[in-house]
Amino acid sequence: MDGVLFFIDMQTRFRYSVYLFCLLSVTLPAQEVYRTLHRDAVVVDGHSDVLGRVMSGESIESWTTSGHSDLPRFRAGGLDAQVFAVWVPSRERGERAWRFALAEIDSLHAIAERNPDRLRIVTDAQQLREAVITGRIAGIIGLEGGRCIDGRRDRILQLYQRGLRSFGLTWNYSSDWATCSKDEASGKVRGGLSAKGKQFVALLDSLGVLIDVSHLGERSFRDVLSVTRHPLIASHSACTALRKHHRNLTDAQLTALARGGGVVMINFYPGFLTGGLNTTRIAEMRRLHERHTKFKVQYPDRGPSYAAATDHLMEEARKAKLPTIHTIVDHIDHAVTVAGIDHVGLGSDFDGISLTPIGMQDVTDLPLLTRILRQRGYDDLSIRKILGNNFLRVFEKVTSHDE
Numbered sequence: 001m002d003g004v005l006f007f008i009d010m011q012t013r014f015r016y017s018v019y020l021f022c023l024l025s026v027t028l029p030a031q032e033v034y035r036t037l038h039r040d041a042v043v044v045d046g047h048s049d050v051l052g053r054v055m056s057g058e059s060i061e062s063w064t065t066s067g068h069s070d071l072p073r074f075r076a077g078g079l080d081a082q083v084f085a086v087w088v089p090s091r092e093r094g095e096r097a098w099r100f101a102l103a104e105i106d107s108l109h110a111i112a113e114r115n116p117d118r119l120r121i122v123t124d125a126q127q128l129r130e131a132v133i134t135g136r137i138a139g140i141i142g143l144e145g146g147r148c149i150d151g152r153r154d155r156i157l158q159l160y161q162r163g164l165r166s167f168g169l170t171w172n173y174s175s176d177w178a179t180c181s182k183d184e185a186s187g188k189v190r191g192g193l194s195a196k197g198k199q200f201v202a203l204l205d206s207l208g209v210l211i212d213v214s215h216l217g218e219r220s221f222r223d224v225l226s227v228t229r230h231p232l233i234a235s236h237s238a239c240t241a242l243r244k245h246h247r248n249l250t251d252a253q254l255t256a257l258a259r260g261g262g263v264v265m266i267n268f269y270p271g272f273l274t275g276g277l278n279t280t281r282i283a284e285m286r287r288l289h290e291r292h293t294k295f296k297v298q299y300p301d302r303g304p305s306y307a308a309a310t311d312h313l314m315e316e317a318r319k320a321k322l323p324t325i326h327t328i329v330d331h332i333d334h335a336v337t338v339a340g341i342d343h344v345g346l347g348s349d350f351d352g353i354s355l356t357p358i359g360m361q362d363v364t365d366l367p368l369l370t371r372i373l374r375q376r377g378y379d380d381l382s383i384r385k386i387l388g389n390n391f392l393r394v395f396e397k398v399t400s401h402d403e
């Protein structure tokens with residue numbers, strides 16, 4: 001019964017926010033409309049490696065100056081839901097790898113327990129919406145690389161019981177049941193899922209866990225599609241057509257993903273967005289980022305002057321052929337053209353990457369992406385889909401066992 005009352009309340013809130021948004025749209029200066037749209041939309045990021053920093057002893061519960069995110073910065077960036085990657089360093093093998101993954105999951109639960117007003121770990125779409133409406137970040141636990149389960153079915157069940165709802169079958173190494181994009185591209189492995197891999201996909205389907213195909217080889221990708229009954233996500237990949245890299249998806253993969261109802265969540269890593277980033281160009285990018293840091297101090301309200309300053313910086317970067325937020329949007333545009341507007345989202349890879357495009361220095365700059373999507377002519381509905389609604393649709397379908 002509470003659920004029904006809550007739903008009514010949610011609808012009222014939604015209607016109210018639409019009215020408010022329309023009102024603000026006609027009263028706000030045009031250059032500020034994007035901030036309202038961004039704040040009002042459900043913004044989801046498909047991949048963050050911030051737990052790696054937590055495992056190294058950092059606290060993400062107050063504003064940090066290292067890395068790309070923390071709880072206050074998620075909020076400042078208008079982020080509503082984050083898939084937290086559980087990633088195990090290659091040095092951890094066997095039982096140590098398994099224990100590391102469990103400790104990483106426990107560390108996220110502990111953060112949520114200490115911050116019940118700021119973060120809620122969610123296991124379905126209803127919980128996600130509740131978290132968003134009550135002003136908390138919805139945290140989804142996602143495994144990045146299945147090697148730590150050591151080929152054991154019972155471990156998938158254990159992870160599920162600890163709240164895991166997204167499963168990346170591989171990282172940059174293959175297991176005896178799934179092959180990664182790196183190994184397939186190098187010809188190191190024949191490629192594809194083993195019989196056990198196919199059983200695991202069926203198990204994840206039956207549990208209602210998202211299957212994440214980022215890092216997966218093309219043969220394994222095809223095998224997953226042949227087994228799964230659910231739409232897939234690629235939580236942090238970009239487009240091969242714009243940048244040939246084994247971590248990106250080909251147009252055929254984008255089309256297949258869309259046909260199954262899935263979502264490609266575009267990665268922000270410059271190395272996946274564009275080629276030719278040598279040390280000289282990376283050093284130039286770092287100099288531009290240093291100037292961007294100064295803008296953040298100079299314009300703490302992040303208003304029109306801040307946006308204009310970042311525009312200036314991005315124009316300099318463009319002339320030097322360096323990647324900017326526009327480059328991320330180029331990949332979004334391509335994915336939308338090939339897969340369709342219902343099949344594209346965002347997968348920053350923040351805190352797992354050493355460099356970001358100019359303009360997108362950290363998670364607090366996400367509203368600037370919304371601004372550029374508007375400049376490129378996307379309507380508000382389409383922007384809401386890209387920012388989070390497409391992911392939400394898939395998450396709802398998979399976790400609710402809606403066949």
Ligand SMILES: [Zn+2]
Pocket residue numbers: 144215236352
């Ligand atoms: Zn990754």
